[in-house]
Amino acid sequence: MPVIELSHLQKSFGEVEVLRDISLSVDKGEVISVIGASGSGKSTMLRCINLLEIPSGGAIYFNGKNIMDKGLDLSEYRAKVGMVFQQFNLFENMTALQNCVVGQVKVLRRRKDEAEEIAREVLSRVGMLQYINAKPKQLSGGQKQRVAIARTLAMNPEAILFDEPTSALDPEMVGEVLGVMKSLADSGYTMIVVTHEMSFAKDVSNRVIFMDKGVVVEDDSPSVIFQNPKMPRTKEFLSRYFSC
Amino acid sequence: MSTMSFFEKVWFLIEQYYPLFITGIAVTMLIAMTGTVAGFLIGLVVGVVRTIPTSEHDSIIKRALLAVVRFICVAYIEIFRGTPMMIQAAVIYYGIFMGVDININIAAFAIVSINTGAYMAEIIRGGIISIDKGQTEGAHSIGMTHRQTMTSVVLPQAIRNIMPSIGNEFVVNIKDTSVLNVIGVAELYFQSRSAAGTYAMFFQSFTIAAVIYFILTFTVTRILRLIERKMDGPKSYVIYGSQTNPAAEIHIDKGGV
Numbered sequence: 064m065p066v067i068e069l070s071h072l073q074k075s076f077g078e079v080e081v082l083r084d085i086s087l088s089v090d091k092g093e094v095i096s097v098i099g100a101s102g103s104g105k106s107t108m109l110r111c112i113n114l115l116e117i118p119s120g121g122a123i124y125f126n127g128k129n130i131m132d133k134g135l136d137l138s139e140y141r142a143k144v145g146m147v148f149q150q151f152n153l154f155e156n157m158t159a160l161q162n163c164v165v166g167q168v169k170v171l172r173r174r175k176d177e178a179e180e181i182a183r184e185v186l187s188r189v190g191m192l193q194y195i196n197a198k199p200k201q202l203s204g205g206q207k208q209r210v211a212i213a214r215t216l217a218m219n220p221e222a223i224l225f226d227e228p229t230s231a232l233d234p235e236m237v238g239e240v241l242g243v244m245k246s247l248a249d250s251g252y253t254m255i256v257v258t259h260e261m262s263f264a265k266d267v268s269n270r271v272i273f274m275d276k277g278v279v280v281e282d283d284s285p286s287v288i289f290q291n292p293k294m295p296r297t298k299e300f301l302s303r304y305f306s307c
Numbered sequence: 308m309s310t311m312s313f314f315e316k317v318w319f320l321i322e323q324y325y326p327l328f329i330t331g332i333a334v335t336m337l338i339a340m341t342g343t344v345a346g347f348l349i350g351l352v353v354g355v356v357r358t359i360p361t362s363e364h365d366s367i368i369k370r371a372l373l374a375v376v377r378f379i380c381v382a383y384i385e386i387f388r389g390t391p392m393m394i395q396a397a398v399i400y401y402g403i404f405m406g407v408d409i410n411i412n413i414a415a416f417a418i419v420s421i422n423t424g425a426y427m428a429e430i431i432r433g434g435i436i437s438i439d440k441g442q443t444e445g446a447h448s449i450g451m452t453h454r455q456t457m458t459s460v461v462l463p464q465a466i467r468n469i470m471p472s473i474g475n476e477f478v479v480n481i482k483d484t485s486v487l488n489v490i491g492v493a494e495l496y497f498q499s500r501s502a503a504g505t506y507a508m509f510f511q512s513f514t515i516a517a518v519i520y521f522i523l524t525f526t527v528t529r530i531l532r533l534i535e536r537k538m539d540g541p542k543s544y545v546i547y548g549s550q551t552n553p554a555a556e557i558h559i560d561k562g563g564v
Contacts, residue, residue: 115444117364142450152445156463158544165459166449196544211445218449 064127066091066222066253067112067144073120074107081107083277085121089222089255094248096264096285097257099274100300105257108274109224112255113146126221142170145215145223149230151207153199159186159210160195163217171218178217185216189243205236209243222253229260241267261304265289273297316511324502324512331498332519334412338487338494339480342419346480347473349420350427353380355457357428358435380428387425393486395422400490415492419484423476430472434465467538474531478524495519 065088074082082104089095097105110116112123114130114137123130130140154162163182167173173181186192189209199207208228215223225244229237241260245267248254258264264271264285271288273281273296281288281297292298311319321328357380361370387395396418404414438461446456466473485496495516503512 113448115447117362138450138452140450141448146448148441148445148448150441152439152441152448154442154445154460156460156467166446166451169455169459170450193546194544195547198540198544201544214445214449 065089065124066126067255068124069108069112069121070124071121072108072111072118072123074104074111074116075119081277082111082118085277085279087272087279087282089253091221091253092251093270094252094254094268095256095270095272096268097255097272097274098259098261098264098288098300099280103274104277105274106226109146109226109255109257112224113141113144115146138170142166142218143221145218145220147208147211147215147223147225147228149227151199151204151211151231153207153211153214155199158196158198159191159202159213162199162210163214166214167217181217182213185213186210188216188246189213190239203236204232205239208232208236208240212240212243212247216247220252222255223247225254225256225258227257227259229258261289273300275300313511316508317515320502320506320508320511320515324498327498327502328495328515328519330493331495331516332523334493335481335484335495336523338412338415338419338484338492339477341416342423342484343473343477343480345416345420346423346427346476349424350429350431351462353383353424353428354431354435355462356380357432360453384425384428387422388429391486392418392422392483393489396487396490411490411492414490415484415487415494418487419480423480426476427473430469430476431465433472434469435461437468438464467535470531470535470538474528477527477531481524481527482520 067087067089069085069087072082072085072087073080085104085108097108099105107116111118118131125140125144128135153159154165157165160179160182163185164175164178167178167181168175171178183192183195186195189212191206191209191213194202194206194210197206199210202210212223212228228244229240232240237260241263244254244256244263248267254268256263256268266285268285271281271283271285272279273288273292273294275296281292281294283293287293288297289301292301356373356376359373361373396415399418399421400411400414435457442460442464443456446460451459484492484494487494488497488500491497499512499516502515503509
């Protein structure tokens with residue numbers, strides 16, 4: 064059974080149809096890169112999966128259960144599907160440690176000492192243990208993003224969604240974040256990554272999805288997408304992308 | 308008496324009537340302080356209620372209920388911001404509290420609280436909507452509910468940011484309690500007028516009052532500034548893992564605001 068399955072997903076903002084008819088199934092341990100031009104609906108698709116946007120049509124299944132059913136415990140679901148944002152969205156009023164503790168205590172009802180223990184573990188995993196007392200304002204972009212990844216990891220998610228995690232970073236900080244993401248991929252996390260980092264898509268992910276104008280144009284292995292794309296639109300996008 | 312200089316008259320008034328001024332200070336500060344705190348709490352509730360998000364997916368009952376509560380909140384804010392506190396004091400004291408045996412200072416506290424609450428509600432709403440949407444999304448993405456997001460993430464930042472405005476309200480209240488003399492509250496202006504009356508030393512007496520008002524408001528703004536600094540926390544942080552070796556306690560100062 065796939066971990067996440069989208070079935071004829073649609074999303075409109077007023078008159079504008081951003082997602083037209085997306086069907087997609089994600090198996091456990093898969094690392095999927097989603098590529099495509101700005102405005103193609105990549106981020107909206109991720110935000111629908113986390114229910115930050117309410118889909119206008121279709122269905123999303125998580126371990127076989129429709130997450131749009133009335134009876135769904137939204138908090139429990141969101142804790143299981145982590146999300147990492149382009150703008151980090153760390154809690155500005157808390158230290159790195161507190162950022163990783165608050166969700167565990169409030170949502171998972173873990174004891175505070177237990178939560179702090181786990182927070183230290185995940186922060187050390189992303190190489191940020193030294194900075195547990197720092198506030199987001201005192202950290203660089205790459206450091207913030209690593210703390211944000213740790214905050215998600217602390218919730219023991221079954222899948223993690225990355226929404227352009229390196230797009231807001233200075234070039235020299237992209238590497239440290241991609242490094243962390245690669246290590247997560249290697250240890251078997253299920254990941255959907257919206258990205259403009261073609262090297263990540265090519266080398267780390269085991270599936271690449273090319274989106275254009277709200278539909279999935281091509282869905283294949285990285286080698287096929289990057290060396291032998293079947294669809295003309297994919298070709299066109301990639302040639303434009305690599306020529307500049 | 309008429310041969311006395313300005314300062315001699317001032318000194319004369321102080322010597323003669325200092326208990327009046329001191330009572331005035333006490334009443335003014337008590338009403339301003341309690342009224343500001345209570346007004347803040349009223350404003351917090353109203354501001355939070357007004358920012359509860361609704362979507363078309365909520366039940367019709369929830370949406371209808373919220374619409375009614377919101378209407379009451381808006382009516383309250385508009386009415387109490389749109390009329391002078393002096394009139395509110397007179398209407399409430401002579402109208403609503405008529406025939407009720409109520410301590411005048413408690414009536415004054417109630418009036419100032421309700422009046423301040425209307426302003427605070429808008430200040431707090433402004434503070435809440437000024438917090439980046441990303442903070443809320445970050446909290447929602449790990450499963451925090453709206454209530455948890457508000458109490459742990461949004462309100463602590465919003466309240467920090469609106470501290471200068473809260474300070475403004477406090478200062479305004481110290482001065483504006485003077486209008487409560489219309490219902491006979493023995494605050495500082497009321498006492499100064501009493502002190503001035505017998506010897507017709509209006510200029511001198513109100514000069515004393517002006518100086519006292521300034522000292523009160525200036526002291527309060529300084530104290531609030533200290534509280535703001537306290538809320539900001541330390542500008543540096545300690546590198547973790549340095550407990551065993553004091554030399555490793557490097558303080559990194561990236562100069563927060």
